[in-house]
Amino acid sequence: MADFIHVYSEIGKLKTVLLHRPEKELENLSPDILNRMLIDDIPYLKIAQEEHDYFADTLKKRGIHVVYLEDLLAASLINKEVRIKFLDRLLEESGIKNNDPLHQLLMDYLLDLPVKQMVSQIIAGVKKAEIKNVRPSLADLAEDPSYPFYLDPMPNVYFMRDQQAAIGNGMTINRMTFRARRRESLFMESVLQNHPDFKDKQIPVWRDRYTHGRLEGGDELVLNKHVLAIGISQRTSAAAITDLAHSLFGHSSYDTILAIKIPHNHAMMHLDTVFTMINYDQFTVHPFILDKAGEIEIYVLQLGKNGNITITPRHNLVKTLKEYLNLSEIDLIPTGGGDSIAASREQWNDGSNTLAIAPGEVVTYDRNYVSNDLLRKHGILVHEIRSSELSRGRGGPRCMSCPLVREDL
Numbered sequence: 001m002a003d004f005i006h007v008y009s010e011i012g013k014l015k016t017v018l019l020h021r022p023e024k025e026l027e028n029l030s031p032d033i034l035n036r037m038l039i040d041d042i043p044y045l046k047i048a049q050e051e052h053d054y055f056a057d058t059l060k061k062r063g064i065h066v067v068y069l070e071d072l073l074a075a076s077l078i079n080k081e082v083r084i085k086f087l088d089r090l091l092e093e094s095g096i097k098n099n100d101p102l103h104q105l106l107m108d109y110l111l112d113l114p115v116k117q118m119v120s121q122i123i124a125g126v127k128k129a130e131i132k133n134v135r136p137s138l139a140d141l142a143e144d145p146s147y148p149f150y151l152d153p154m155p156n157v158y159f160m161r162d163q164q165a166a167i168g169n170g171m172t173i174n175r176m177t178f179r180a181r182r183r184e185s186l187f188m189e190s191v192l193q194n195h196p197d198f199k200d201k202q203i204p205v206w207r208d209r210y211t212h213g214r215l216e217g218g219d220e221l222v223l224n225k226h227v228l229a230i231g232i233s234q235r236t237s238a239a240a241i242t243d244l245a246h247s248l249f250g251h252s253s254y255d256t257i258l259a260i261k262i263p264h265n266h267a268m269m270h271l272d273t274v275f276t277m278i279n280y281d282q283f284t285v286h287p288f289i290l291d292k293a294g295e296i297e298i299y300v301l302q303l304g305k306n307g308n309i310t311i312t313p314r315h316n317l318v319k320t321l322k323e324y325l326n327l328s329e330i331d332l333i334p335t336g337g338g339d340s341i342a343a344s345r346e347q348w349n350d351g352s353n354t355l356a357i358a359p360g361e362v363v364t365y366d367r368n369y370v371s372n373d374l375l376r377k378h379g380i381l382v383h384e385i386r387s388s389e390l391s392r393g394r395g396g397p398r399c400m401s402c403p404l405v406r407e408d409l
């Protein structure tokens, strides 16, 4: 297996994973912008970093190769021409047009920094006070003179799952829903195009960030070599899923997508906040997404005649998983053990958001002790990580990690 990207399941032994260690971007948060930044509170950076290092060490101790996106990105931007092109797009997507004199000032400021520092600065954001000799624009004068940033911080980069996702030997480089996160997928795009280890490997991009329709990695679950589950959610549209089906079917090993409709809200923004796969036949599920009969809207997409996509509605989660994964039994483990308060509390703190590092072996947040105990009772090996600050961003261990290579099952 020499693929640089190789992910044919949710549970195969994790070999290489992409992370981002949170940095100054968290210190550039203030109450006024929290809502727009999709973050519910301001994590204390020092502790958030310690917790993140603990997460990375938990993975490293189990032989998993941890790669940091900031390092890959910096290595992809060594060439100055490439760096200029990248910055040009980044500034444009930050709302600073090419014909605005500020564009050149910011370009010069960022180009002057050593590349790694430049990457950190882009993620942290650029404050108005950092750039000298700017002639204020009409917007600066008339609209929001007290707004502190030219480039907004990107506090969600540590949720590495969402900007891109590996499917088989390729990736989706995602068009993200909200402006606050849209620039983040420029990073992996640059890595695939310019990093010496990736650029000549012809890694398929199943869907790029310029294709209309929103898609985020938290909704993309690789159930096996043929079947994906994708959330129709606040962050991923039905149109994008259909589009992805056209791109994958017939061009990859994938022939089936279970499109699962979940509520559109901030607590359950992605499918992986309410449903994850943790063993061949075991899954975590937030009980609130199922109705009393255990039902939920599911649409099965498959390749039909003449390249058309067929759509088969299904309602029963267990039956559908059994049918399409060819299993005789399914163990659905409810977040919070089925108690309604524990379920909502622990789901809010990402109790359903487990990262499988091998079949039946997961990493979870320590604060979700009800769910963790239940996982153990169901025979799962649970590695708990610290979670006071990281959880304030509203994502858990699966959200914070993007597997690049998993062993085949």
Ligand SMILES: NC(=O)NCCC[C@H](N)C(=O)O
Pocket: 037, 038, 039, 156, 159, 161, 162, 181, 217, 218, 219, 269, 270, 272, 273, 393, 394, 395, 396, 398, 399
């Ligand atoms: N896969 C995930 O559920 N990721 C968590 C993303 C949290 C972040 N604050 C967001 O709202 O995008």
